[in-house]
Amino acid sequence: MVVPVVAIGVLVTVAVVAAGERVLEYRSPASHLVLETIDACVAVLVSYLVYGRFQRSGSRQDLLLLQGLAFLGVANAGLVLTLARSNSVEALGLWLPPPLRVLGTLLIAAAALLPARSVRTTTRRWALPPIAGVVLVFVVVLLWLGDRLPRASELGDGVGLPLASSTHAGLLVAQVVTLTGFAAAAVAFTIQARERDDVLLRWLGPACALGALARLIYLIFPSNGADWFYSGDVLRTGCYLLLLIGAGREISRYWSAQAEAAVAEDRRRMAREMHDGILQELAYIRSELAAVASVDEARAGRIAAAGDRALDEARHLLVALGRAADEPLADAVERAVEQIAQRYGVALRLELDASVAADSAQRHALVRIAREAALNAVRHGGAERVGIRLGEDGEGRYLEVSDDGTGFEPERRTAKEPGFGLISMRERAAALPGTFRIDSRPGGGTEVTVRW
Known part of the structure; x- marks a missing residue:
């Protein structure tokens, strides 16, 4: 996921730099307002979802991540204030987002770079109040400064300005810090996603990569005007949309895990009732x-x-x-036939390839076939040795059960007296879908082979 997303982002960035001006640049306050609203809503929503994840895990990484996303959401919401005509509100809308965005980016980078650690239970209850406190302090300070802060008209609208033409060092520093923070987080989250089975981490890497590229465009072509819409805004919105997709996948996995836990608990209850x-x-x-x-x-x-x-x-x-729902096929087959061998005193020869995989329905059918074939070998064939082979060759995956029993004539048995066990095995094999073959002769033992 990281490679194609970064490749697209790099192509857009190269196109912007090569063109010497903003790609897709046009004056549209409405479009800019829509994107800012989308970004703010997505950031706040994802931070809320990460808050639920933090309450379950108690991880410091989730705590820093939710606080960073919350600050980014408030920063995006603050940009809407630049459309107001009041001088005090205009200054607040211009100068509130940069420090919040820097703080949010640094928290996200810290979530990616700091070692994993759990936080105290009391900290979990106070995850959100610090965010409101910090925002309130910034707002009070900016309102107190009021007219002493530079206005957008004094900084210039930034249209077409190269990096060297930026008129305020503070805005450039903010862009550099956010660019560095997003880039570091993208690398760290990508490495962690390879080591951990975490759906959200797989999307945080590419999302932060797009965020870093958006900040690079903002750095090269700074803009202090809220009326202009251009390619940097598109990459930034792409960053938030990837975060939304990751959060959606996280929710889907959570409810799937809840359903699996409920099924497992019901299976344990049924097992207790059956035993008693x-x-x-x-x-x-x-x-x-x-x-x-x-x-x-x-x-x-x-x-x-x-x-x-x-x-x-x-x-x-x-x-x-x-049994666990995700038990490997080789383990399930071995467990089933070993029970029979221990009960009837049969010698087993197992050749089971642990890499052969099957879904839950196939695993159940194959275990039943192996068990039925082994039972038939003992009960009807008087076998003393049973061999089980599970593997894969040029024709596909296979399960083979052989024995040294008395054997029989499959054609005569099928035509005159079809045993239900043979019919059941054949039907289970066909439903895999797969093929079923039985080779036997009187005095020569029996070999049952299923391929799927």
């Missing part, structure tokens, strides 16, 4: 069969086998409910 209810009842039924086995031993054996299968499935569901 269904599993206990199944275990009781299985234990009571011993008392009636003498009446009809064959039927009792079939019921006991069904009870074992039900207990096995219930335990598998219990483990699945407690």
